[in-house]
Amino acid sequence: DADVTQTPRNRITKTGKRIMLECSQTKGHDRMYWYRQDPGLGLRLIYYSFDVKDINKGEISDGYSVSRQAQAKFSLSLESAIPNQTALYFCATSDSNMRGRGTDTQYFGPGTRLTVL
Amino acid sequence: DAKTTQPNSMESNEEEPVHLPCNHSTISGTDYIHWYRQLPSQGPEYVIHGLTSNVNNRMASLAIAEDRKSSTLILHRATLRDAAVYYCILEGGSEKLVFGKGTKLTVNP
Numbered sequence: 756d757a758d759v760t761q762t763p764r765n766r767i768t769k770t771g772k773r774i775m776l777e778c779s780q781t782k783g784h785d786r787m788y789w790y791r792q793d794p795g796l797g798l799r800l801i802y803y804s805f806d807v808k809d810i811n812k813g814e815i816s817d818g819y820s821v822s823r824q825a826q827a828k829f830s831l832s833l834e835s836a837i838p839n840q841t842a843l844y845f846c847a848t849s850d851s852n853m854r855g856r857g858t859d860t861q862y863f864g865p866g867t868r869l870t871v872l
Numbered sequence: 873d874a875k876t877t878q879p880n881s882m883e884s885n886e887e888e889p890v891h892l893p894c895n896h897s898t899i900s901g902t903d904y905i906h907w908y909r910q911l912p913s914q915g916p917e918y919v920i921h922g923l924t925s926n927v928n929n930r931m932a933s934l935a936i937a938e939d940r941k942s943s944t945l946i947l948h949r950a951t952l953r954d955a956a957v958y959y960c961i962l963e964g965g966s967e968k969l970v971f972g973k974g975t976k977l978t979v980n981p
Contacts, residue, residue: 790971797959797971798916805967813968845915859967861908863915
């Protein structure tokens with residue numbers, strides 16, 4: 756079984772609809788992240804959470820919200836979807852205990868392909 | 873975090889070594905150099921990281937210039953499964969990874 760899972764894997768929705776993307780992890784990591792990727796571009800950080808009570812905005816948080824329901828679950832919501840939010844969305848996790856060794860290696864889920872019509 | 877510069881694309885032949893360059897002239901003393909790769913239709917995966925010394929692991933080697941203003945990811949024998957976009961990322965205390973466009977590696981059979 757995959758360590759980082761995302762649901763749904765594909766979603767088509769209409770402008771104005773509320774959408775929730777879910778991420779679950781079994782790695783026991785305390786940190787979780789949401790990124791989006793547009794065609795031909797690298798990943799951009801939307802939100803990140805270093806523990807259940809710590810939520811931070813990333814580079815492109817406008818139009819998105821998140822919820823960290825438990826250490827293992829981190830959800831991304833689009834309150835009112837618009838076409839330019841059509842993208843590939845990735846969730847990632849990392850272990851803060853590794854930072855002392857110079858790495859905060861992130862483990863990514865398989866992605867959710869979202870299309871907003 | 874400082875910025876990195878990578879070629880947009882590179883080609884290699886199967887079973888030959890591949891050297892993927894990355895320039896980071898504004899790197900600070902506390903910045904770690906991370907490499908990730910993204911295979912087609914998958915999320916990125918960690919490849920290797922280093923600070924000052926060259927590093928080796930089962931996937932690749934990382935050669936870091938003495939002045940740390942550039943680094944090279946080395947795949948010793950490219951396979952078709954190594955075709956991916958490779959990202960060079962600096963991280964130095966922000967606790968976040970900033971992905972650029974990376975280098976798209978094509979491996980020819």
